[in-house]
Amino acid sequence: MSSQWIAVIVTSLLCYAIKYIGHAIPEIWLAHPRVQRITNLIPIVLLSALVAMQAFTTKTKFVVDHRLAGITFAIAALSAKLPFPVVVVGAMATSAIVYRLKI
C-alpha cells in the first residue's frame, strides 16, 4: 500500500475516533481552563502555519510570488465582510491573473 493511502486511511480513522470520543466522554474531563485554552489555540496556530506554508513556500523554500496577491485579496475581502464564496473565488482569480500576467 502506498504511503499516501496509509496517511489517508489512518488520518480518517483517527479523526472519526476523535469525533466519537467527544460524544462519549463525560464533559468534566475537558472542563479544566488550561485544557480549554490550549485546545482553543491549537487550530489557530496550525491554520496560521498552514497559510504561511501554502502561500509563501515552494517545497520548503521561502518564496513570494503570485499567491501573495491572492492572499491579500482574501484578507481584504474578509475585512470587508464579503461572503465566503466571494473570498475564495476572488482570491483564486486574483492569484491566477497575476500569475498569467507574469508580474
Add this chain to the structure above:
Amino acid sequence: MSVKRDSLSVGLAVGAAGVAFGAVAVADHFSVAQACFLSFVLFSGASQFSLVAVMSAGGSPLSAIVTGAFLGGRNGLYGVRMAQILKLKGAKRALAAQITIDESTGVAIAQTNLEDQKTAFWYTGFGVFAFWNLFTLIGALGAKAIGDTSAWGLDVASPAIFCAVLFPRLKERRLFFTGLLAFIWALSITEFVPAGVPIISTVVIAAIVGWR
C-alpha cells in the same frame, strides 16, 4: 421550517467548497478515489486540506497524520457540546459523531430551543456532508482536465479557505498574536527542517501560550 431551510443553505454554501478540495487534492497528486475517501470518511475540511498540503510539500506520512489529527481535535470538543443536546446512544451516536464539524455545531448552538438545535444539527451536518462529497468528486474529476493549476488560482484555494476559517477566531488580541507568532515561526524554520515540521511544531506555541 426556516431552521431546516437555513441549515440546508449552509450545507450547500459550505459543501460547494468541496470542489476546491477535490481539485487541490488531485492537483497535488492524490487520486480521485483518495480525495473522495477523505471527504466521506475523514469529513473535516481543515484536516483534509492539511493532509494533502503536508504530503505534497514532501512531508512524511507521520507528520501529515499528526497535523490532520490535531486539526480534527476541535471536532472532539464539539462532540462534547453536542452530546449534551442530542443525548444519543448506539448507532445514532455513531452517525452523529461523523457529522460533528464546525458548521453543524455552529448552526445548532445558535438556535434558541432544544428542538431547533437538534434539527439544525442534523440538517446542517447531512447537508454539508451530501454537498461536500458531491462537489469533491466534481472538483477531483475537473482538476484532471486542468493542466497548470496556478493559472486557475488553485494554489491559493486552500490558504484562502484557511484564512476564512481563521478570521472570526482572531478577534481577541491574544489569539491574533498567537496566530501571527505561529505564522512567523513556521516561515523562519521552513528551510532548515523537514516539510510538515514547521506546521506541527506550532502546537508547542499553543501549549506555552495557553498554559497560564
